[in-house]
Amino acid sequence: MSWRKEQRRAERGYHHGNLKEALLQAALGLIAEKGAAGFTFADAARMAGVSAAAPYRHFRDRDELLSSIAQRGFEQFESRLTAAWDDGRPDTVTAFERVGRAYLAFAREEPAFYNAMFESGLPVDANPALQAASERAFNIIRAAAERLAALAPPGMPRPPAMMMALHIWSMSHGVASLFSRGDAARRKLPMSPDELLEAEVLIYLRGLGFPTDRRPAGKGAEPPPVPPEASSGSGMPPGGAPAGPWGKPK
Amino acid sequence: MSWRKEQRRAERGYHHGNLKEALLQAALGLIAEKGAAGFTFADAARMAGVSAAAPYRHFRDRDELLSSIAQRGFEQFESRLTAAWDDGRPDTVTAFERVGRAYLAFAREEPAFYNAMFESGLPVDANPALQAASERAFNIIRAAAERLAALAPPGMPRPPAMMMALHIWSMSHGVASLFSRGDAARRKLPMSPDELLEAEVLIYLRGLGFPTDRRPAGKGAEPPPVPPEASSGSGMPPGGAPAGPWGKPK
DNA sequence: AGCTCATGTAAAAGTCGTTCACATGAGCTG
DNA sequence: CAGCTCATGTGAACGACTTTTACATGAGCT
Structure with missing residues (x-):
């Protein structure tokens, strides 16, 4: 028996x-x-x-186990975003997009963590440690937005970095939860979630007045060779698209 | 007893x-x-x-009750979005933004429906009726995007309406799930979720080349008076912002 | 009046979460 | 090494939940 x-x-x-x-x-x-x-x-x-x-x-109750997992998730999330951001190398816009892809890659490759962090209904803000971990992860996006905002072209008004960060976060989270996981992922899309998010961010940045065909105007030259990407996505169009951030306009 | x-x-x-x-x-x-x-x-x-x-x-099991609720939710959602879109009156951009606000208003005012629809882990795509209802709701956004895309200014390439619709949906869903509900709503934001989403959409539209200070260029004049809004949000800046879609640039 | 079937009930089996008294044994102490 | 202690694991038990089954009720039709 x-x-x-x-x-x-x-x-x-x-x-x-x-x-x-x-x-x-x-x-x-x-x-x-x-x-x-x-x-x-x-x-x-x-x-x-x-x-x-x-x-x-080892755990007060089931929820504490869940919280522990979410905690770890936020930590790994933070380290992934940090690696992707790579302090803005080789240039701010490229690095920024890499962060977006890292967000999706995390949601796709670590569904358990992502689930515990964002979809478990766990009261993140009730747990100080969790909230702090979540804050630290968000701060990567915030820092990146800060750097990006500083590059605002002369003519345009400087957008608030915090707002940009929140926008980018909501786009990433929206694409991730709607299209990049679970059953909704099966919806027939005209493009991959990665491409969808990249286009979305590029259009958004352009709306803020940033030049979106790589290598923004301001600042001195940065090291041109692109370091090995942390995540090997589905492959992006290499150069800047001449027409728009999306593929061919029909 | x-x-x-x-x-x-x-x-x-x-x-x-x-x-x-x-x-x-x-x-x-x-x-x-x-x-x-x-x-x-x-x-x-x-x-x-x-x-x-x-x-x-009355219900095969607990999940079927949940599905029924989600089903109703999608139907109410669709009718709300339909009302908000109001077939593009008084002008396409205004109506489009109203749809975004309606999305947030639904998430805020019908947390139970929103929860069942998007946050219950319910396999929407496994249930044909549910999937169809969800599709119908999305089609409102799709139709609105279609109309908007048709207004693309002469210089710009015409963006794919489906892509725009997916982008708008992901922004709305992202803002709603991250900032407009539950505990994350308590995060101290520099602006309300409604304003956040409105700015996000406006910047995005501007990135596509649309004029964002109300009343787009093309087409004949439409009835100028703005009808009573379905949702009385936290109050938007009335006219077009001179500097940017967000408030004052510091 | 009598039948029938949709609708409701009680009871029971199986699962979980959680607690409690008790068992085990790893590591320290003398 | 004997003995002690305390962190860690066990089994039993409680109440709540889900779901099934056999039985009860009564609304509506004939």
């Missing part, structure tokens, strides 16, 4: 030794499969080979 | 008479309060004054 459990026990002894981490990993897998709503504390325990009560030695 | 239940029974007899509707209403209230994840089939039954098994005479 229960020789399976006995065997498990035999293999690892009464004490698991690394249960907290095992639970986090198990939960991550389960959330990726069935979403944060479908994920079960008992399931995670089973998967780790311990009783249903064991997890309570 | 259970005279309460007996009394209920006495008031309405063995048969409820309108249980399906009562359950939908109860669920709507519960979802608005605690989110789709927290909503419970048993709770809805209790609220309607029937046993926990009764709902199964």
Whole structure:
């Protein structure tokens, strides 16, 4: 009957030794499969080979496990965005777009994290640590927007960086939640989510008066060679599009 | 002890008479309060004054109740967007912005519907009826984008309407989910979600080459008086902003 | 009046989340 | 090394929820 459990026990002894981490990993897998709503504390325990009560030695309750995952998610998110931004190299606009792609790549490649962070209904603002982590991630976008705003062409009024950051965030989040994940991803789109977001951001930047065919006007020359991209997306048009940010205008 | 239940029974007899509707209403209230994840089939039954098994005479399971709500949500959403669009009156750009505000207003005023539709993890594309309803709602945005695209100024290449529609949708959804609801709404923003979205859309449209200080160039004159707005938002700047779509540039 | 079937009920099985008293054994202390 | 301690894990139990099943009720038709 229960020789399976006995065997498990035999293999690892009464004490698991690394249960907290095992639970986090198990939960991550389960959330990726069935979403944060479908994920079960008992399931995670089973998967780790311990009783249903064991997890309570490491997490106050199910929500705390979820929060821990969201926390980690925000940290990884931040580090990904930081890498993508790469302090604005080789030029601000290019780096800025790379951040947008990194956002989508994260949502696509780490569905469990993204789910826990943004789609689990978890009250982020009720948890100071979580809120701080979320803030830190957002600050990357904010910093990038700041740099971009500083490049505003002479004729145009300088847009508020905070507003730009919020706009970019909402575009990224909107594209990610609507088109880049789950079932809505199956909707037949005229272009990939990556291209959709890139076009959206480019049009937006142009609306602010930024030249959008790479390498903005101001400032001294920056190192021209493009470093290896962190995420290998679906491939973007290499040069600047002559007509518009989207493909051929029919 | 259970005279309460007996009394209920006495008031309405063995048969409820309108249980399906009562359950939908109860669920709507519960979802608005605690989110789709927290909503419970048993709770809805209790609220309607029937046993926990009764709902199964009207819905295959909990998910079907949720789907029904989402379905209704999409229908109301569609009719709201339709009203806001008002076939492009008094002019295309004004009507277009009204659609954006209607999107936010719906998310704010009908949190239960919005939650069921977009945040419940419900597999919309697995349910043909739901998918169709969602499609119909999106088609309003699509139609509006189509009309807008047709107004593209002579110099600019005509943007694909479908792409524009997807962009607008993602902006609206992004702003709504990030800033216009739940806990994230508490984040201290430099402007209201409505203003944020309006600025975002205006900048975007300007990026496409549209004149954004009301009343676009082309076409014959349309009736000038602005009809009463469907949603009384937080108040927009009345005329065209001289500097930019956002407020004063510092 | 009597039938029938949609609609409601109680009871029961299975799952979860959570708590509690108790078991185990890793690591320290003498 | 004996013994102690405390972090970590167990099993049993409670209440809530979902869903199924057999049975009850009564509204509407004949």
